[in-house]
Amino acid sequence: MSDIHKFIFEGLPVRGAIVRLTDAWLEILTRRAANTSTGAYPLPVQALLGEMAAAGVLMQSGIKFDGALILQVQGDGPVKLLVAEVQGDLSLRATATVQGEVALDATLSEMVNANNQGRCAITLDPKARAPGQQTYQGVVPLFGDRHEKLEKLSDVLAHYMLQSEQLDTTLVLAANAHVAAGLLIQRLPKINWGQIPIDSPERTRIKELESDPNYSEGQIGKNEDYQRIALLANTLKPDELLTLDADTILHRLFWEENLLRFAPAASDTAPRFACTCSRERVGSMIRGLGAQETESILQERGDIEVACEFCGLQYRFDPIDAAQVFANPAAMPSAPRDLQ
Numbered sequence: 001m002s003d004i005h006k007f008i009f010e011g012l013p014v015r016g017a018i019v020r021l022t023d024a025w026l027e028i029l030t031r032r033a034a035n036t037s038t039g040a041y042p043l044p045v046q047a048l049l050g051e052m053a054a055a056g057v058l059m060q061s062g063i064k065f066d067g068a069l070i071l072q073v074q075g076d077g078p079v080k081l082l083v084a085e086v087q088g089d090l091s092l093r094a095t096a097t098v099q100g101e102v103a104l105d106a107t108l109s110e111m112v113n114a115n116n117q118g119r120c121a122i123t124l125d126p127k128a129r130a131p132g133q134q135t136y137q138g139v140v141p142l143f144g145d146r147h148e149k150l151e152k153l154s155d156v157l158a159h160y161m162l163q164s165e166q167l168d169t170t171l172v173l174a175a176n177a178h179v180a181a182g183l184l185i186q187r188l189p190k191i192n193w194g195q196i197p198i199d200s201p202e203r204t205r206i207k208e209l210e211s212d213p214n215y216s217e218g219q220i221g222k223n224e225d226y227q228r229i230a231l232l233a234n235t236l237k238p239d240e241l242l243t244l245d246a247d248t249i250l251h252r253l254f255w256e257e258n259l260l261r262f263a264p265a266a267s268d269t270a271p272r273f274a275c276t277c278s279r280e281r282v283g284s285m286i287r288g289l290g291a292q293e294t295e296s297i298l299q300e301r302g303d304i305e306v307a308c309e310f311c312g313l314q315y316r317f318d319p320i321d322a323a324q325v326f327a328n329p330a331a332m333p334s335a336p337r338d339l340q
């Protein structure tokens with residue numbers, strides 16, 4: 001089962017979360033691998049996409065945005081696009097478009113920033129958009145402060161969070177064929193009471209500090225605390241992140257810190273895979289083509305094959321399936337927008 005654990009450090013404005021995607025990640029890889037026109041992801045793409053999926057869940061769980069958080073890398077190398085989309089309930093899907101040879105040891109730059117034009121974009125797309133409400137999007141190039149090419153997604157995202165959100169963030173990310181995992185440590189910009197459980201020692205301690213006439217946000221947000229915890233987090237090796245459970249990792253890294261784990265709220269859901277595609281939707285799309293067009297495709301190719309662009313799952317309709325689509329149109333729902 002995929003899971004996520006959130007925690008804070010008692011008395012310090014530092015929060016964290018650790019995520020492990022297992023079944024959800026496997027579903028993403030299995031659908032792609034079964035697609036006869038794309039085949040499985042090259043290994044470096046698999047690793048990068050897994051890191052994006054884990055990072056997307058960590059970021060979404062921190063803001064609990066009611067809509068989709070979409071993490072995108074637009075590449076100018078053999079990998080044109082990678083997308084990880086995470087909904088407010090932590091359901092997710094992810095995909096990548098590969099158009100050239102990707103070497104087994106390809107770096108991030110070689111895949112998506114070969115000509116310095118690679119970009120990372122984060123979009124917040126509200127579920128129910130109020131009139132006039134915009135989607136929010138932030139974009140960063142894949143370069144650091146000294147114009148060096150960034151070679152780790154975690155550095156790209158940390159850079160993004162600092163630049164556009166003014167948030168100190170440390171991320172450790174890793175993915176293989178079984179697990180996509182991530183650890184996030186973030187310095188809270190200001191006290192967010194919603195993050196702090198009622199009657200917790202954390203709350204009492206901050207109340208005490210606030211009543212101090214010398215109190216300032218700078219004092220409570222002492223950078224050295226964040227720096228120390230970030231340093232500890234960065235000692236975590238990808239292999240440990242992928243193989244150890246959350247309890248073991250948190251204990252190994254932070255046993256000297258006062259770490260408070262959040263018990264999940266009743267409304268919290270575990271990360272899981274979900275895509276909006278279905279055989280019925282593809283059927284209604286074929287119906288939209290009309291009987292004549294469908295017939296000519298069938299004559300030319302023998303069957304109709306449609307792959308979901310968000311998850312890679314292929315839907316195949318042979319002449320008999322196609323005939324059923326037209327024989328019983330009332331049973332078919334109307335085509336969704338993303339398949340029209």
Ligand SMILES: [Zn+2]
Nearest residue numbers: 275277308311
């Ligand atoms: Zn799909």
